[in-house]
Each structure stands twice: as structure tokens, then as C-alpha cells.
Amino acid sequence: MNFLYALDLVGTFVFALSGVLTASEKKFDVFGAAVIAFVTAIGGGTLRDMLIGDTPVGWMRDMNVLGVIGLAVVLGILFRRGIIRLRNTLFLFDSVGIGVFTVLGVQKALSFHLGGVVAVMMGTLSAVFVGVIRDILTNETPLIFRREIYATPCILGGSLYFLLMHLARPNLWLALGPALLITGVRLLAVKRHWALPRVH
Amino acid sequence: MNFLYALDLVGTFVFALSGVLTASEKKFDVFGAAVIAFVTAIGGGTLRDMLIGDTPVGWMRDMNVLGVIGLAVVLGILFRRGIIRLRNTLFLFDSVGIGVFTVLGVQKALSFHLGGVVAVMMGTLSAVFVGVIRDILTNETPLIFRREIYATPCILGGSLYFLLMHLARPNLWLALGPALLITGVRLLAVKRHWALPRVH
Amino acid sequence: MNFLYALDLVGTFVFALSGVLTASEKKFDVFGAAVIAFVTAIGGGTLRDMLIGDTPVGWMRDMNVLGVIGLAVVLGILFRRGIIRLRNTLFLFDSVGIGVFTVLGVQKALSFHLGGVVAVMMGTLSAVFVGVIRDILTNETPLIFRREIYATPCILGGSLYFLLMHLARPNLWLALGPALLITGVRLLAVKRHWALPRVH
Numbered sequence: 354m355n356f357l358y359a360l361d362l363v364g365t366f367v368f369a370l371s372g373v374l375t376a377s378e379k380k381f382d383v384f385g386a387a388v389i390a391f392v393t394a395i396g397g398g399t400l401r402d403m404l405i406g407d408t409p410v411g412w413m414r415d416m417n418v419l420g421v422i423g424l425a426v427v428l429g430i431l432f433r434r435g436i437i438r439l440r441n442t443l444f445l446f447d448s449v450g451i452g453v454f455t456v457l458g459v460q461k462a463l464s465f466h467l468g469g470v471v472a473v474m475m476g477t478l479s480a481v482f483v484g485v486i487r488d489i490l491t492n493e494t495p496l497i498f499r500r501e502i503y504a505t506p507c508i509l510g511g512s513l514y515f516l517l518m519h520l521a522r523p524n525l526w527l528a529l530g531p532a533l534l535i536t537g538v539r540l541l542a543v544k545r546h547w548a549l550p551r552v553h
Numbered sequence: 554m555n556f557l558y559a560l561d562l563v564g565t566f567v568f569a570l571s572g573v574l575t576a577s578e579k580k581f582d583v584f585g586a587a588v589i590a591f592v593t594a595i596g597g598g599t600l601r602d603m604l605i606g607d608t609p610v611g612w613m614r615d616m617n618v619l620g621v622i623g624l625a626v627v628l629g630i631l632f633r634r635g636i637i638r639l640r641n642t643l644f645l646f647d648s649v650g651i652g653v654f655t656v657l658g659v660q661k662a663l664s665f666h667l668g669g670v671v672a673v674m675m676g677t678l679s680a681v682f683v684g685v686i687r688d689i690l691t692n693e694t695p696l697i698f699r700r701e702i703y704a705t706p707c708i709l710g711g712s713l714y715f716l717l718m719h720l721a722r723p724n725l726w727l728a729l730g731p732a733l734l735i736t737g738v739r740l741l742a743v744k745r746h747w748a749l750p751r752v753h
Numbered sequence: 754m755n756f757l758y759a760l761d762l763v764g765t766f767v768f769a770l771s772g773v774l775t776a777s778e779k780k781f782d783v784f785g786a787a788v789i790a791f792v793t794a795i796g797g798g799t800l801r802d803m804l805i806g807d808t809p810v811g812w813m814r815d816m817n818v819l820g821v822i823g824l825a826v827v828l829g830i831l832f833r834r835g836i837i838r839l840r841n842t843l844f845l846f847d848s849v850g851i852g853v854f855t856v857l858g859v860q861k862a863l864s865f866h867l868g869g870v871v872a873v874m875m876g877t878l879s880a881v882f883v884g885v886i887r888d889i890l891t892n893e894t895p896l897i898f899r900r901e902i903y904a905t906p907c908i909l910g911g912s913l914y915f916l917l918m919h920l921a922r923p924n925l926w927l928a929l930g931p932a933l934l935i936t937g938v939r940l941l942a943v944k945r946h947w948a949l950p951r952v953h
Contacts, residue, residue, distance in 0.1 A: 383950055384904055399804065404599065406608025408806025413871045471613045504584055550583055604799065606808025671813045704784055750783055 357528055361457060362421050364450025367443060368483055369394040369422045370436065373429030387426045394422050397482035401458055401475050405465050448539045452532035454480040455507040459514050460528070469515045476511035477504050480535075506542065510535035557728055561657060562621050564650025567643060568683055569594040569622040570636065573629030587626045594622050597682035601658055601675050605665050648739045652732035654680040655707040659714050660728070669715045676711040677704050680735075706742065710735035757928055761857060762821050764850025767843060768883055769794040769822045770836065773829030787826045794822050797882035801858055801875050805865050848939045852932035854880040855907040859914050860928070869915045876911035877904050880935075906942065910935035 372393030376386035395412045402410035412418040429436060436443070458479030462472035481504045514531035521527055541547070572593030576586035595612045602610035612618040629636060636643070658679030662672035681704045714731035721727055741747070772793030776786035795812045802810035812818040829836060836843070858879030862872035881904045914931035921927055941947070 382948065388904075403603055403803055404608065404610050404613070406606070406610075406806075408804065409865060409867060409871075410804050410806075413804070413867055416868065416870070419870055465609060467609060467613055468616065470616070470619055471609075504588075548582065603803055604808065604810050604813070606806075606810075665809060667809060667813055668816065670816070670819055671809075704788075748782065 356525060357453060357457065357532075360449060360453040360532070362417060363446060364453050365394045365418055366421045366425050367446040367450050369425035370429050370443065371447060373426055374433070374437065377429075377433055383430065386430065390426050390429065391422050393483050394418075394425070397454065397479040398458070400482055401461070401479050404478075405462060405467070405475065407461070407465065444543070445540070448536045449532075451480045451507065451539060452510060452535035455511050455535055456514050456528045456532045459511045463515075463518065469512075472515055473508060473511040476514075477507040480504075480507045503539075506535045506538035509538065556725060557653060557657065557732075560649060560653040560732070562617060563646060564653050565594045565618055566621045566625050567646040567650050569625035570629050570643065571647060573626055574633070574637065577630075577633055583630065586630065590626050590629065591622050593683050594618075594625070596685075597654065597679040598658070600682055601661070601679045604678075605662060605667070605675065607661070607665065644743075645740070648736045649732075651680045651707065651739060652710060652735035655711050655735055656714050656728045656732045659711045663715075663718065669712075672715060673708060673711040676714075677707040680704075680707045703739075706735045706738035709738065756925060757853060757857065757932075760849060760853040760932070762817060763846060764853050765794045765818055766821045766825045767846040767850050769825035770829050770843065771847060773826055774833070774837065777829075777833055783830065786830065790826050790829065791822050793883050794818075794825070796885075797854065797879040798858070800882055801861070801879045804878075805862060805867070805875065807861070807865065844943070845940070848936045849932075851880040851907065851939060852910060852935035855911050855935055856914050856928045856932045859911045863915075863918065869912075872915055873908060873911040876914075877907040880904075880907045903939075906935045906938035909938065 369390040372390035373386050375393070376389040381389065395418065399410045399412065402408060455476040458476035459472045460476075462475035467475070510531040513534060514528065517527050517531065569590040572590035573586050575593070576589040581589065595618065599610045599612065602608060655676040658676035659672045660676075662675040667675070710731040713734060714728065717727050717731065769790040772790035773786050775793070776789040781789065795818065799810045799812065802808060855876040858876035859872045860876075862875040867875070910931040913934060914928065917927050917931065
């Protein structure tokens with residue numbers, strides 16, 4: 354699972370970076386930017402850990418997470434203009450991060466002997482809650498309720514992962530396949546403006 | 554306590570339904586509506602469980618809760634117009650739900666050996682936090698701070714339940730009486746526009 | 754540590770009072786004011802305890818905290834005008850409270866065997882999250898992201914406390930020195946309008 358762990362850190366880095374950019378658009382100061390970056394990067398997993406009861410929550414016990422976020426804040430502030438030009442690349446990594454976060458979230462919930470539906474919810478939460486908190490902190494109606502399908506790929510991929518866990522022997526692709534599916538569906542969804550029907 | 558448990562599920566159903574209606578007023582998509590419904594239905598109890606340390610939180614261990622919420626989302630989206638016409642009936646069930654949630658919240662806190670004041674707070678929180686989260690997610694100033702007395706009946710009924718627990722032998726009416734009191738006071742409060750004095 | 758505990762209660766009292774004043778500016782009713790006061794006074798420590806896994810969270814097990822908050826609500830509502838005239842004195846106590854909350858937060862995190870960086874974060878969170886929740890509940894962009902340096906003194910003082918814990922033998926000044934440093938830097942920062950650079 355070392356490869357997944359590496360992707361986890363990449364996802365954390367990219368989410369933190371997106372937090373810095375959001376904060377800079379809102380003209381927050383350096384500390385505010387660091388807080389938003391931090392919350393964006395660890396918010397989903399933190400809520401998941403508190404709900405499951407896995408405390409002290411994950412990032413408190415893994416200095417790599419804090420290191421990666423610190424790096425993202427420094428680079429984000431120093432090279433802001435350059436990074437904004439890389440938005441497309443960032444979006445790619447962001448989608449990879451969402452895939453990995455979902456699978457790792459499902460994995461953790463299952464290790465606490467929770468059911469399949471709850472595990473998929475925890476995986477999805479790990480991946481998408483991030484945006485909800487960031488938007489609440491910056492006082493916007495959370496994008497998740499207004500945008501292109503955002504959580505649907507996580508639900509699909511998380512469910513696939515849960516099924517595979519019961520059908521196949523554990524191996525790297527078992528986790529990587531669903532993660533890539535999530536990333537792929539999300540990229541397609543945004544490119545083609547897929548949206549869920551509104552309620553009215 | 555099977556009767557209370559049934560009322561608990563009814564309350565969950567009605568709260569989820571009210572979440573769907575709020576979401577549809579805000580033109581959220583289907584997924585957003587499901588999230589709001591879910592959060593509205595389980596938010597208060599979830600925060601209570603996290604504060605007390607009863608994790609994994611309640612709904613993760615009871616598939617009936619998830620089932621009831623799912624049903625509310627489907628029915629809420631399919632029969633939106635019809636349900637809006639039923640608003641008065643819904644409000645009745647909503648008030649029943651608040652009464653039951655309060656009593657069950659007090660009960661749980663006491664089972665964790667917490668004091669009476671804290672138990673009444675946890676009961677009230679279980680019942681009313683729901684509205685606070687829903688309003689934060691949809692970016693409004695929480696109604697609880699602006700409207701007719703909303704939490705006061707819960708505090709009264711919760712305290713009564715706590716007292717009865719020390720005075721009488723356990724029986725169904727011990728829980729049902731205070732729950733009905735909360736429902737009754739709330740219905741009266743809204744009908745007669747009772748309000749607490751403002752601070753100024 | 755009885756002196757620190759007394760200061761802790763003073764900080765709680767002042768934070769609760771500031772919550773009442775905020776609520777009265779927003780024309781909340783009496784109950785809303787009590788809720789805001791309560792959340793402002795215990796919010797930071799509560800989140801800290803949930804993240805660390807020290808549940809039931811602190812104030813549930815210490816009736817003094819609830820008593821002090823209740824007192825602040827009653828006095829805040831009765832003597833509102835007089836208290837507003839005392840704003841400068843209040844700000845002094847508020848700064849003392851932030852210093853004490855930071856040190857106590859670091860202390861608790863260390864007692865759970867967490868690392869230094871995490872402990873300083875938990876101390877800072879205990880002290881400043883308060884304002885974030887209050888602003889979210891009243892639907893404002895959290896001041897912490899816009900104002901004079903707010904968390905920086907906590908980070909400095911918290912780190913100093915952590916270092917002293919490793920260098921000196923335990924004594925009252927070990928905790929009191931960093932707490933006073935935080936209070937002092939904060940008072941100076943506000944008086945001279947120190948601000949962190951913005952990101953742009």
C-alpha cells in the first residue's frame with residue numbers, strides 16, 4: 354500500500370494548494386491562507402475519523418501530512434502566479450486525490466467493521482467534505498450543491514471497491530482500479546458538464 | 554421502548570423530508586438534496602454522539618435510519634408538490650419528532666453517567682441542532698436564533714423527563730409524557746407566535 | 754495549577770460575555786444569546802477534545818464551566834449597557850483568556866502524547882476557534898482571516914511553553930510566562946495594528 358500512501362500525500366498537497374489559491378482570491382493574510390490550506394487538505398478525513406471514533410485523528414499521528422501541507426503553503430504563496438497558470442494540471446492531480454481519498458476512506462471504515470453503505474459514505478465524505486468546509490469558512494454556498502456531479506464518481510468508485518474487496522484477493526489494483534475510475538469519471542464529468550437533475 | 558424507537562424513525566423520516574423540501578427551494582441537485590436530507594435527519598444526534606464519545610456514531614450502526622432517510626429522499630423528490638400541500642401535517646410530525654429526539658438524547662447522556670444539566674442540553678441539541686446545520690449549509694442565519702421559541706419546549710420537557718427518572722419507576726409514559734409535552738408546547742408556541750424577549 | 758484553573762474560568766466568563774454582546778448586536782432572543790455565549794466560551798476546547806478523543810468533552814465533566822457561562826449570560830443581559838462601556842477592560846481579560854486557553858490546550862495535547870507541532874496547534878485552536886464558530890453562526894466571514902494578527906501570539910507562546918517544558922523543571926511560571934507573553938503580544942498587536950502580509 355506504499356504507492357497508495359504516496360498518492361494520498363500527493364492528494365493532500367494538491368488540496369492544500371487549492372486552499373491557498375482560494376484564500377488568496379479572498380485576500381486572506383498568510384495565516385488565514387495556511388488555515389484554509391490545512392482545513393481543505395485534512396477536513397474530510399478528520400470528520401470521518403471523529404465520526405468513526407478513530408482518535409486522535411489521523412493527521413495528528415503522521416508528521417508527513419503536516420510537512421506536505423506546510424510545503425504547499427510555502428510554495429503556494431511564493432509561486433502563486435505560476436501555479437494559477439498550471440490550473441489544468443492541478444485539476445488533474447486534484448481528481449487523482451479525490452479517487453485515492455475515497456478508496457482510503459472506504460478502507461478505514463471497513464477496518465472498523467462498519468457496513469458497506471456506511472463505508473462508501475465515509476469514503477465519499479473523506480473526498481468531498483473538504484470543499485464544503487472551505488466554502489463555509491469563506492462564506493459561500495457550498496459548491497458541492499450547485500456544480501457538476503462531484504460526489505457521484507466517489508459513490509460509484511467506492512461501491513466498486515467495496516464489491517471487489519468481497520470478490521477478489523487483496524492486491525494493489527483492487528484499490529487502484531476504483532481510484533482511477535473515480536478520477537476518470539470526474540475528469541469526464543467536468544469536461545462534458547455532466548450534471549444531476551435539479552429538484553423542482 | 555419499541556414504541557419510542559418507532560417514533561424515532563418517524564421523526565427521522567419527517568426531518569429528512571423537510572431537508573429535501575429546503576433543498577428544492579434552493580434548487581440543489583438530487584445529490585445535494587439527499588445530503589441536506591441526511592444531515593437534517595441525523596445531524597443533531599451525530600454531534601451529540603461525538604461530544605459524548607459514543608462512536609462510531611449511532612446511525613452507522615443502524616441500517617433502519619439510513620433506509621428511512623433514503624425513502625424520504627425518494628418520496629420527497631417524486632411527490633414534492635403533494636408534500637408541500639401537506640405542510641400542516643408535516644409540521645405535526647416534525648413536532649412529534651422533536652419531542653422524541655429530546656427524550657432519547659437525555660436518555661443516552663444519562664446512560665453515559667453525565668449530569669442532569671448536561672443531559673438536558675444533549676437532548677435539546679439532538680432535537681434542534683438539525684435546523685442549525687441545515688441553515689449553515691444553505692448559508693442562512695440559523696432560524697433558531699430568530700424565530701418563535703424553538704428550544705425552550707425541549708429544555709422544559711427534557712428537564713421534566715430527568716426529574717421523573719428520579720421520582721418514578723421506569724415505564725413507557727415516563728418517556729412519552731415529556732415527549733408529548735414538548736410536542737404540545739411547540740405546537741401552541743407556533744400557533745400563538747410565542748417568542749422570547751430580544752436582548753437590547 | 755489552581756491559579757491557572759481560576760484564570761481558565763475567567764477566560765470562559767469573558768468569552769461568554771463577548772458572545773452575549775455579539776448576539777445582542779444581531780438582535781437574537783435570550784435563548785440565542787445563551788447559545789452563542791456558550792459556544793463562544795467552550796467551542797475551541799470542545800473541538801480540541803473531539804479531535805484528541807478526550808470524550809465526554811471537558812465542560813461536560815466540570816459544572817463550574819457551565820455555572821460561569823450561566824452567570825455571564827445573566828449579567829450580560831441585565832447590564833448590557835454598562836458592559837459595553839467596559840469594552841477596554843473586557844478586551845484585557847479576553848487577551849488573558851486567550852493566553853491561558855493556549856497554554857492549557859498545549860498541556861492537554863502533550864498529556865495525550867502528541868507531538869510538539871500538534872500540541873501547539875491544539876493550544877492555538879483552543880484559543881482562537883471560538884471566534885470562528887461565533888462568526889459562522891452569525892453568518893459572517895470569520896474575522897480571524899481578516900484582522901490584526903490573532904493566532905500568531907498563540908503560536909509563539911504555545912511553542913515557547915513546549916520548549917520550556919523540555920528545558921526546565923515544572924513550576925507555575927513555566928505556564929504563566931508563555932500565557933502572559935501571548936496576552937502581551939496580542940495587546941500590542943491590536944494597539945499598533947500589526948498585521949500579517951496578505952497573499953497576492
